[in-house]
Amino acid sequence: MxxxxxxxxxxxxxxxxxxxxxxxxxxxxxxxxxxxxxxxxxxxxxNGTHALIGANRAALGFLDAIGARAGWVEPEPDGLPVLDLDDGSRRLVALSPLGWWRRDRRPAGVSPAAVAALAALALPGRDRTVAQAMARHPAFLRGFVDPLVIAALNTPTAEAGTRRLAQVLRRLGAPGATRLFVARNxxxxxxxxxxxxxxxxxxxxxxxxxxxxxxxxxxxxxxxxxxxxxxxxxxxxxxxxxxxxxxxxxxxxxxxxxxxEHAPIVNLHFARTGPGPVRFVGLLGALCQWVLVRPDGVAVTVSAGDAEAREEADSLAPRAWREIRAAAQAFALPGEWPEAPPPCRAVKERRATPRQxxxxxxxxxxxxxxxxxxxxxxxxxxxxxxxxxxxxxxxxxxxxxx
Ligand SMILES: Cc1cc2nc3c(=O)[nH]c(=O)nc-3n(C[C@H](O)[C@H](O)[C@H](O)COP(=O)(O)OP(=O)(O)OC[C@H]3O[C@@H](n4cnc5c(N)ncnc54)[C@H](O)[C@@H]3O)c2cc1C
CATH class of the missing domain: 3.50.50.60 (FAD/NAD(P)-binding domain)
Structure with missing residues (x-):
């Protein structure tokens, strides 16, 4: 046995x-x-929004093996919608640098030097924080590297190590590696x-x-x-x-x-039902990093949320809902988005992942x-x-x- x-x-x-x-x-x-x-x-x-990418071969293979692969849908095949709450700008961002040949799929702050600096992190080198390594490219750090690092390492760039990030970056070059999947139901x-x-x-x-x-x-x-x-x-x-x-x-x-040592992830689940396909929106300059819209509810994620894990759900929910409404408006998400937050449930995973x-x-x-x-x-x-x-x-x- x-x-x-x-x-x-x-x-x-x-x-x-x-x-x-x-x-x-x-x-x-x-x-x-x-x-x-x-x-x-x-x-x-x-318990929290979980996303997979095409590079996750073992995870997707497991879903195939148990007959569950069809339940994982690609919400944003044309590029990830990203709203910057600091200046109200919105864009579609290709998750793979290979997609940035299209001007209308580039993240904020991208430049040849910034991309070269990011690519250099995929090579073996000195282990330091990602913020130190990308310090010369603050706009790109904020517009692309920060969200990538928070999503992949659940650790802010000021703390996250470049060696850990390199493990992720080296897997993003293969065809289809950056396709994003979430569970439909x-x-x-x-x-x-x-x-x-x-x-x-x-x-x-x-x-x-x-x-x-x-x-x-x-x-x-x-x-x-x-x-x-x-x-x-x-x-x-x-x-x-x-x-x-x-x-x-x-x-x-x-x-x-x-x-x-571990880092928390806080998820807020709003009981908002509505029509339309599954959507996934990124936020910059916000409390929440990701908004997942499904017909049976809307969830937002606060990764590496040390302070938020200590905050009451009652004070987080109205802030998060304002951000969700802004995303819905910016990307014309279908259905009603009332001003008052629907009932909200907060799930705080205090030891979500190790600090990287x-x-x-x-x-x-x-x-x-x-x-x-x-x-x-x-x-x-x-x-x-x-x-x-x-x-x-x-x-x-x-x-x-x-
Ligand atoms: C909110 C949140 C969001 C996340 N988002 C993502 C994401 O988007 N993409 C991604 O790839 N990863 C994400 N992760 C990370 C991912 O969930 C974990 O890496 C993964 O689920 C870990 O699986 P595991 O089997 O290694 O450990 P665990 O999931 O911790 O499983 C261990 C199991 O062992 C059981 N157990 C513990 N002690 C005992 C005992 N003494 N006897 C018997 N059973 C025991 C536990 O109850 C548990 O079921 C996220 C994690 C969280 C918390």
């Missing part, structure tokens, strides 16, 4: 891959539902539920509310799992995939190289014990913590454990 502990993306991907390879799997999840940091709340609301119906259905259809067992409290081990092997549902003594042929967040891995195991500062990138050994391998976004040193990193780590863990 292979015990996969943690049903976030990494655990779901590992479980599905192991079952596909013919191995028996039990998936133990501490929470009542699966999905981890990419989950639907009990009322169906996403939400993370529940478009990822988590199909993943659980696929795992069960392959003969896997999923046990919710089954926290791993403690793990017994000798020097080289895990010997027992003390789960909420009871203790499992591990037979010689059993394996464990530990797909939990870093703070849980360091609690359960010793000597794990794991990130210790300059410095060594943790690279924990995948096979931590003879019969235990690690998975999770933080265990994949080749990318910042994202769905793609979680999916890649799940595939790697499945290969090791099979």
């Amino acid at each position: 292979i015990h996969v502990v943690g049903a976030g993306v990494a655990g779901l991907v590992a479980a599905q891959a192991l079952l596909k390879a013919g191995r028996p799997v039990t998936l133990h999840e501490a929470a009542p539902g699966a999905g981890g940091r990419a989950r639907a709340l009990p009322d169906g609301t996403d 939400g993370l529940g119906p478009d990822m988590v539920e199909p993943a659980l259905a696929a795992i069960r259809a392959l003969g896997g067992t999923v046990v919710p509310d089954d926290r791993l409290r403690k793990l017994d081990r000798t020097n080289s092997r895990a010997t027992a799992l003390h789960l909420h549902s009871g203790t499992v003594a591990l037979a010689p042929e059993d394996r464990v995939v530990l797909a939990v967040p870093p703070w849980e891995a360091t609690r359960l195991l010793t000597h794990v190289e794991a990130p210790m 500062r300059p410095g060594p990138i943790p690279a924990p050994r995948r096979r931590h014990l003879e019969n235990l391998v690690l998975a999770g976004d933080w265990t994949w040193p080749h990318l910042p913590a994202t769905i793609e990193a979680a999916a890649q780590s799940g595939l790697a863990a499945a290969r090791e454990a099979a």
Whole structure:
């Protein structure tokens, strides 16, 4: 038996891959539902807007494997609508620099020197903050690099490391790499539920509310799992995939190289229903960075929102709604956009992702014990913590454990 502990993306991907390879799997999840940091709340609301790009091959491959790929739509195929609230200017921006040959798809502040400076960051070099590296190009930093870094690293440019950004930049050149996808109906119906259905259809067992409290081990092997549902003594042929967040891995195991500092993401979900396709709008000079409009609601994202994570939802909501209305007006989004904010729900994920500062990138050994391998976004040193990193780590863990 292979015990996969943690049903976030990494655990779901590992479980599905192991079952596909013919191995028996039990998936133990501490929470009542699966999905981890990419989950639907009990009322169906996403914990936060999750976007994928075409470069996320493992994540998109997983969606294909579980029959959920069609639920991920490309809201802005012609370029990302971006509204600058400081001066009211609006534009469509190609997410790939290759698209900037079109004048009407360029971000603010772009110049040959600025693009060269950004391209240089993709090459191996000194690790420093992105703000330091791009200091000579403040308009481009604000108009393109800031939003890119916040989206990819969940860390402001004044803090984010260039080595981490380089990992992202190097993946953006391939054809289709910057196509942006979001779940049409939400993370529940478009990822988590199909993943659980696929795992069960392959003969896997999923046990919710089954926290791993403690793990017994000798020097080289895990010997027992003390789960909420009871203790499992591990037979010689059993394996464990530990797909939990870093703070849980360091609690359960010793000597794990794991990130210790995390950055929050705040999402505000407005109960505004309306017609029209899914839309995705970027904001500059605003509280919120992204507006996601779906027929059943509007959500805004405040990444790296240290101050906002401490602020009351009642004071955030009217500010966010004003920004949403401005975006709706600027890009003629269909439907009603009343002045008064609709009911709003705030979801604050205080440990959304590790802070991606300059410095060594943790690279924990995948096979931590003879019969235990690690998975999770933080265990994949080749990318910042994202769905793609979680999916890649799940595939790697499945290969090791099979
Ligand atoms: C609001 C928000 C927005 C984001 N936006 C994006 C985005 O747009 N694009 C993107 O690519 N990424 C985004 N991310 C990051 C992405 O969600 C994560 O990188 C990814 O989901 C991590 O998956 P994981 O499986 O590694 O970890 P987790 O999702 O943390 O999964 C770990 C699982 O283990 C369970 N667990 C913990 N302890 C135990 C235990 N002791 N026993 C059993 N189970 C346990 C947890 O309940 C959880 O289900 C976002 C994250 C947040 C929070």
